[in-house]
Amino acid sequence: MVVSSHDEPFVQVLSRYYASHNTHTQAEMSIIEEVLPTYFADQPMHPGIQALSYGETPLQVATEIFDWAHLKAEEDFVDLGCGCGAVALLAAQRAHRSTGVDLACASIQFARAASNVLGVANAEFHEQDMLKTDLEPFSVIYCCATAVSEWLALQLSANLPQCRPGTRLITVSYPLRSDRIKAVYDRPIHLSWGNTRNTKAWTFYLHYLDSAP
Ligand SMILES: C[S@@+](CC[C@H](N)C(=O)[O-])C[C@H]1O[C@@H](n2cnc3c(N)ncnc32)[C@H](O)[C@@H]1O
Numbered sequence: 081m082v083v084s085s086h087d088e089p090f091v092q093v094l095s096r097y098y099a100s101h102n103t104h105t106q107a108e109m110s111i112i113e114e115v116l117p118t119y120f121a122d123q124p125m126h127p128g129i130q131a132l133s134y135g136e137t138p139l140q141v142a143t144e145i146f147d148w149a150h151l152k153a154e155e156d157f158v159d160l161g162c163g164c165g166a167v168a169l170l171a172a173q174r175a176h177r178s179t180g181v182d183l184a185c186a187s188i189q190f191a192r193a194a195s196n197v198l199g200v201a202n203a204e205f206h207e208q209d210m211l212k213t214d215l216e217p218f219s220v221i222y223c224c225a226t227a228v229s230e231w232l233a234l235q236l237s238a239n240l241p242q243c244r245p246g247t248r249l250i251t252v253s254y255p256l257r258s259d260r261i262k263a264v265y266d267r268p269i270h271l272s273w274g275n276t277r278n279t280k281a282w283t284f285y286l287h288y289l290d291s292a293p
Contacts, residue, residue, distance in 0.1 A: 090173050090198075091139050094166055097194060098136070103164040103187075104274060107134045110186035119183060119209075131229035132183070134163060135273020142167045144269070148286055149248045150293075151175055151220045158218040160210035160236070161225035165191025165203070172203040175220070180205045181213050211235050215242045220250075227252040227273075227282060245290040255285040263292035 111132045120126050137145075151157060157171040162180025164187045172178035172195075180203070182188055191205040206213075215221060221243070226233040233254035240258040243249075249256060255264050268281040 098166050107187045110184035115183045127231040131225045131232040149220050155219035157220045160223040163187050172200045178203045181208045220248050222250045224252045226254050230254045247289045249287045251285045260289045261287045263288045
């Protein structure tokens with residue numbers, strides 16, 4: 081069954097769909113029950129664990145970010161640490177192809193199911209480590225898992241040589257560091273990653289590789 085309607089903007093359809101499923105709890109359980117035992121069983125102090133905090137980017141904020149990064153119809157988008165996939169599904173409406181990767185198997189399964197139900201044909205989801213993801217195919221890369229992990233931003237920075245010229249990358253809280261970054265813009269965005277109305281300002285960073293606009 082496809083629940084999207086031509087009469088209603090997709091962002092509203094998506095918001096309703098995600099609000100009616102308990103995605104935060106599902107994703108958190110997946111991290112505790114699957115990701116930690118599978119990937120970190122013998123490394124309980126691994127710095128990558130901090131980046132596993134779950135939260136979702138409000139879809140209005142995601143829309144602002146796509147505008148800010150000038151995501152275009154012929155470009156491919158990836159959400160590194162996509163959780164249950166709403167941001168990647170929204171990006172699919174304006175990108176050529178949208179991909180989400182996450183270590184949490186249940187979150188990826190939820191995203192695939194949502195993609196089918198909502199009739200999004202140009203999105204794909206993979207259970208994989210973002211730090212082992214080939215970044216070359218993507219023009220716009222979003223990673224909000226850096227919000228609580230400077231370590232993750234440093235690791236991601238080391239992977240920038242894979243990216244094509246002109247790639248834009250968005251992180252939260254911590255900017256990336258690389259010789260290939262020619263410009264970085266930052267802006268505070270007030271949001272809550274959870275279901276609460278309590279918002280605070282988070283700094284988003286937009287990086288341009290090789291050539292600044
Ligand atoms: C804050 S949530 C963001 C969810 C989604 N991107 C959004 O903005 O709504 C961060 C996600 O990053 C994932 N994550 C953290 N480290 C990861 C890694 N090394 N590889 C893949 N996913 C990772 C977590 O499992 C979690 O689902």
